[in-house]
Amino acid sequence: MISIGNVFDKIIGVLNAIGTGWIFVMMMLIVSDVFMRFVFNSPIRGVPLIITMSIIAIVFLQLADALRAGRLTRSDMVISRLLSNRPLVGYSLQGAFHFAGVFVFSILLWYSVHPLMKAWRLDSYDGTDGEFTLPEWPIKAVIVLGAAVCLVQFFRHFLRDLSALRKVNKDDE
Numbered sequence: 001m002i003s004i005g006n007v008f009d010k011i012i013g014v015l016n017a018i019g020t021g022w023i024f025v026m027m028m029l030i031v032s033d034v035f036m037r038f039v040f041n042s043p044i045r046g047v048p049l050i051i052t053m054s055i056i057a058i059v060f061l062q063l064a065d066a067l068r069a070g071r072l073t074r075s076d077m078v079i080s081r082l083l084s085n086r087p088l089v090g091y092s093l094q095g096a097f098h099f100a101g102v103f104v105f106s107i108l109l110w111y112s113v114h115p116l117m118k119a120w121r122l123d124s125y126d127g128t129d130g131e132f133t134l135p136e137w138p139i140k141a142v143i144v145l146g147a148a149v150c151l152v153q154f155f156r157h158f159l160r161d162l163s164a165l166r167k168v169n170k171d172d173e
C-alpha cells in the first residue's frame with residue numbers, strides 16, 4: 001500500500017537527484033569555461049551568474065533530503081547520548097529543534113512567495129543586458145518549492161518526536 005509519507009519521500013528523493021545532476025552540469029560548465037578561457041582566451045558568457053543562481057537552487061533542492069536522512073548539521077554526539085540515556089530530554093530537545101525548523105521555514109516560505117509572484121508578473125531578469133541574462137522566476141520557484149518541502153519535512157520530524165515523547169511518557173508511568 002502506498003502512503004502519503006512514501007510518496008513525499010519519493011518526491012524528496014527526486015528533488016535531491018535533480019540537485020545532484022545540477023551539480024554535475026555546473027562542474028562541466030566550469031571546466032568548459034576554464035578550458036575556453038585558457039585555450040581560446042574566450043570565456044563562456046554568463047557562467048558566474050549561472051553558478052551563483054545554481055548554488056541557491058541546489059541548496060533548496062537538497063535540503064529536505066539532508067533533513068530526512070538525518071544529515072543536517074547538529075551535534076549527534078550529544079543528541080544520541082540524550083536519546084539513549086535520557087529519552088525525555090533528548091526527544092524534547094530534538095522536538096524543539098524540529099519545531100524551530102517549522103517556524104523558520106514557515107517564515108522563509110511566506111517571504112519567498114511574493115518575490116516569486118513579482119518576478120513572474122514583471123518577467124524580470126538577472127544579469128547584464130546585452131551580455132547575459134536569465135529569468136528570475138525559475139530560481140525563485142525552486143526556493144519556494146524547496147522551502148515548502150523542507151517545512152513539511154521538519155513538521156514530519158516534529159510529529160515523530162511528539163509520538164516518541166508520548167511513548168516515553170507512557171513507558172515511564
